Amino acid sequence: MYDITRTLGWPMPVLNELNRPHFDAMAEGKVLVQHCPDCATWLAPGAFLCESCGSTGVQWRQASGRGEIYSYVVMHRTFDPAFEAMVPYNVCLIELEEGPRLLANVVGVANADLTIGSPVQATFESVGEGLPLLKFKPA
Numbered sequence: 001m002y003d004i005t006r007t008l009g010w011p012m013p014v015l016n017e018l019n020r021p022h023f024d025a026m027a028e029g030k031v032l033v034q035h036c037p038d039c040a041t042w043l044a045p046g047a048f049l050c051e052s053c054g055s056t057g058v059q060w061r062q063a064s065g066r067g068e069i070y071s072y073v074v075m076h077r078t079f080d081p082a083f084e085a086m087v088p089y090n091v092c093l094i095e096l097e098e099g100p101r102l103l104a105n106v107v108g109v110a111n112a113d114l115t116i117g118s119p120v121q122a123t124f125e126s127v128g129e130g131l132p133l134l135k136f137k138p139a
């Protein structure tokens with residue numbers, strides 16, 4: 001979904017017309033995902049058409065930021081030196097209450113205490129020079 005670039009040593013997505021609204025919304029503390037007005041399907045960011053009905057009328061909408069841990073892994077090795085200080089860190093698949101699933105870190109809970117189905121709430125942390133990054137915390 002994303003090409004990667006580096007900003008102050010951090011691997012960051014290259015912003016384009018398909019993902020920019022999602023990342024711009026993070027700066028305002030909002031979770032923006034996509035929605036198909038033709039079949040009412042919510043979509044993860046980066047869709048250029050609806051995966052359910054094929055409509056190209058996909059629109060951006062603000063999500064609640066509430067969801068639950070659908071699945072997760074705890075990384076004990078890192079593929080990128082930028083993350084070495086974070087090991088071990090989690091990568092969670094969060095299912096928003098609207099339906100789309102997003103990959104993010106869950107903060108504010110020990111990795112050993114992560115539980116599938118646990119309710120979470122969006123939170124935002126700055127990376128690099130104030131670049132916002134969507135994370136989740138226990139709700």
Ligand SMILES: [Zn+2]
Pocket residue numbers: 036037038039040041050051052053054055
């Ligand atoms: Zn649709």
